[in-house]
Amino acid sequence: MVRVVPIISRGMDSNVYVIQDEKMAVIDTGAGRAMAERVREVAGDIDIIINTHAHTDHCGGNRFLGGRTLIHEKDRTEAEDGTFYRTTFLTGALAGIDIDQTLKEGDVIELGEMKLRVLHTPGHTPGSICLYDDERGLLFSGDTLFPDGAFGRTDFGGSDAEMLASLERIADLEVETLYPGHMAPVTENVREHQEFALESARMMFE
Numbered sequence: 001m002v003r004v005v006p007i008i009s010r011g012m013d014s015n016v017y018v019i020q021d022e023k024m025a026v027i028d029t030g031a032g033r034a035m036a037e038r039v040r041e042v043a044g045d046i047d048i049i050i051n052t053h054a055h056t057d058h059c060g061g062n063r064f065l066g067g068r069t070l071i072h073e074k075d076r077t078e079a080e081d082g083t084f085y086r087t088t089f090l091t092g093a094l095a096g097i098d099i100d101q102t103l104k105e106g107d108v109i110e111l112g113e114m115k116l117r118v119l120h121t122p123g124h125t126p127g128s129i130c131l132y133d134d135e136r137g138l139l140f141s142g143d144t145l146f147p148d149g150a151f152g153r154t155d156f157g158g159s160d161a162e163m164l165a166s167l168e169r170i171a172d173l174e175v176e177t178l179y180p181g182h183m184a185p186v187t188e189n190v191r192e193h194q195e196f197a198l199e200s201a202r203m204m205f206e
């Protein structure tokens with residue numbers, strides 16, 4: 001039986017999503033030790049860490065949690081070099097993180113029952129990804145799509161035009177539950193949130 005346990009951010013951390021399946025996986029790890037300890041209580045030994053992108057508030061807990069680490073190929077260098085698209089001011093200097101495997105559009109991460117498809121959705125950073133379980137209609141949207149008309153900022157390694165294209169792309173997905181990188185998950189009328197963010201981006205960037 002698959003279970004998704006959201007660990008919602010307090011302060012600087014991103015949200016973290018623990019997926020309990022045949023493999024124990026976490027999506028993002030927060031900014032540092034405090035969130036990592038909360039994650040450890042829920043997840044125990046972790047098999048796989050998937051980072052949605054290389055910003056410190058999503059990768060800062062990696063060093064406190066073991067596990068095979070996956071990130072999109074375009075964010076690999078920023079993660080390994082410890083430059084994190086100039087976001088270290090959020091969390092203080094952070095050593096680069098070790099990446100075991102890079103991801104690209106269309107990859108499928110098999111956790112057991114759950115299979116997560118990698119959607120390359122640049123705009124927030126060049127290698128930002130969303131993870132989509134089409135069977136259950138679950139979308140882990142990182143810092144690409146947020147609820148209530150919000151979306152990730154584009155001024156830390158990102159691109160306005162790419163953000164707009166990515167939001168257009170994910171507006172069409174069938175989503176039952178949206179698990180964003182910040183703010184609370186959404187379980188009702190998700191399509192409204194998908195469309196609202198796209199409308200906001202069109203007003204700003206078109």
Ligand SMILES: [Zn+2]
Nearest residue numbers: 053055124143
């Ligand atoms: Zn970010």
